[in-house]
Amino acid sequence: ICAHVLSSLSIRSVPLLSTRNSHSNQLFDPAQFDRTTKVVAVRIPSRHTHHFFKALRPWALEIPGMKKVVDDPDSKDHKLLRLSPEEVPSPERFWKVLDQDPERKNLRALLESDDLTQQQRGEAVQWQEVRTGYQQMTATQVLQELLPPGVEVPTSFEMAGHVAHLNLREEQRPFRHVIGQVILDKHPQILRTVVNKVGTISEQFRTFPMEVIAGENNTMVEVLEQGVRFQFDFAKVYWNSRLQTEHRRLVDLFKPGELICDMFCGVGPFAIPAAKNKKCRVLANDLNPESYQALCKNIQRNHVSHLVSPFNMDAREFIKACVPGERVDHIIMNLPQDSIEFLDALESVSWKSQKVSPFVHCYCFSGHEDPETDICRRVERKLAKSKLQVYLRESISVFFVRQVSPSKAMFCITFRFQDLNGT
Numbered sequence: 001i002c003a004h005v006l007s008s009l010s011i012r013s014v015p016l017l018s019t020r021n022s023h024s025n026q027l028f029d030p031a032q033f034d035r036t037t038k039v040v041a042v043r044i045p046s047r048h049t050h051h052f053f054k055a056l057r058p059w060a061l062e063i064p065g066m067k068k069v070v071d072d073p074d075s076k077d078h079k080l081l082r083l084s085p086e087e088v089p090s091p092e093r094f095w096k097v098l099d100q101d102p103e104r105k106n107l108r109a110l111l112e113s114d115d116l117t118q119q120q121r122g123e124a125v126q127w128q129e130v131r132t133g134y135q136q137m138t139a140t141q142v143l144q145e146l147l148p149p150g151v152e153v154p155t156s157f158e159m160a161g162h163v164a165h166l167n168l169r170e171e172q173r174p175f176r177h178v179i180g181q182v183i184l185d186k187h188p189q190i191l192r193t194v195v196n197k198v199g200t201i202s203e204q205f206r207t208f209p210m211e212v213i214a215g216e217n218n219t220m221v222e223v224l225e226q227g228v229r230f231q232f233d234f235a236k237v238y239w240n241s242r243l244q245t246e247h248r249r250l251v252d253l254f255k256p257g258e259l260i261c262d263m264f265c266g267v268g269p270f271a272i273p274a275a276k277n278k279k280c281r282v283l284a285n286d287l288n289p290e291s292y293q294a295l296c297k298n299i300q301r302n303h304v305s306h307l308v309s310p311f312n313m314d315a316r317e318f319i320k321a322c323v324p325g326e327r328v329d330h331i332i333m334n335l336p337q338d339s340i341e342f343l344d345a346l347e348s349v350s351w352k353s354q355k356v357s358p359f360v361h362c363y364c365f366s367g368h369e370d371p372e373t374d375i376c377r378r379v380e381r382k383l384a385k386s387k388l389q390v391y392l393r394e395s396i397s398v399f400f401v402r403q404v405s406p407s408k409a410m411f412c413i414t415f416r417f418q419d420l421n422g423t
Helices: 045-060 091-100 104-111 119-121 137-145 173-186 239-251 272-279 289-300 315-321 337-349 371-384
Strands: 003-005 035-045 069-073 078-083 125-132 156-160 165-166 192-197 210-215 220-225 228-233 259-262 280-286 308-311 331-333 357-365 389-391 399-405 408-418
Touching: 035 259, 045 078, 045 104, 069 137, 069 289, 069 371, 078 308, 091 125, 091 192, 125 173, 137 173, 173 210, 173 289, 192 399, 210 389, 220 239, 228 289, 239 272, 239 399, 259 272, 272 280, 272 308, 289 308, 315 337, 331 337, 337 357, 337 371, 357 371, 371 399, 371 408
Parallel strands: 165 192, 259 280, 259 331, 280 308, 331 357
Antiparallel strands: 003 156, 035 078, 035 125, 069 078, 156 165, 192 210, 220 228, 357 408, 389 408, 399 408
């Protein structure tokens, strides 16, 4: 799943990447985040470590890369269990909380056992200094210190393979290299490149201009989805990791042997899984030459050349020239901004050989307060201009896909049609 929340992610105990990149000199000094913090540590008998840890785990120290239980330098028979300063801010607070909890009262007896010297008993709960730094901080914590007041910390990003994709606001853009480097540092095992969108989405190919703000200048990625390996240049084709669940939902509707017509297929996130996982035959078309080339390679890579036929055509020409006279079971129209406008293209095909029309899965956007009614009216209005009519109005389904913005959501309307060419 490919949108990540920065506040919930932190770096693991691995070497840091350099805090320099090709765009700038030193971006920041990680040493500026070095801290020495006092935490409460409980001296516990080594033989009871598991028992104590289990009982006190909700209070244990939670700092990435830092051990919760360490050796006691003053006693080889004991360990020190470090506690969270938020949960246990002082030794006195520990005893008070312990005595108030019936389930943990027996821990006091163990802590004050006879195998401790009198001095050790007095130090059963003590302060301990721990050193933290950049490596232990989350991306959000780092950026809250690095960005000036009034500049909001980015809360999430999308991922495609090793590339993280940001859509920074205008006030964040002057700090894009710092933001990118922190994200890169905090995910060194999965990210190598961070990009930022710098322009509007192309209406023709659904791609957008981007700049590399951290890491390698490499946008050729590999993505695994539904057991299918896709390779493509993220900068040149349309790919949205947020649609992974929707890809699976639709493919799950298909039955083995069905014929699928994908009018705006991209690099094949519907087409190839339908062939590989459901043994469907697929006619897959996309206008973008880069998407088409990636589609062809992905078809070969996933060994479905006998099931998927790729095309690089305008969708109207494709549906007119390439859809055969045999039965088509599903038509996918995943071009949310314009799919409804292409519905009249279905009129150019003779469906006389089919007793029932294909299922049409048409993706679209709506910001209406009643999106289902809005979408149905738009579909019926477009079909009314052709010889198509919606088959059984009550059988239409409108499925919510995702929230695109506060005022706009993406949906999939599924329906069948009739009265095509007078049939």
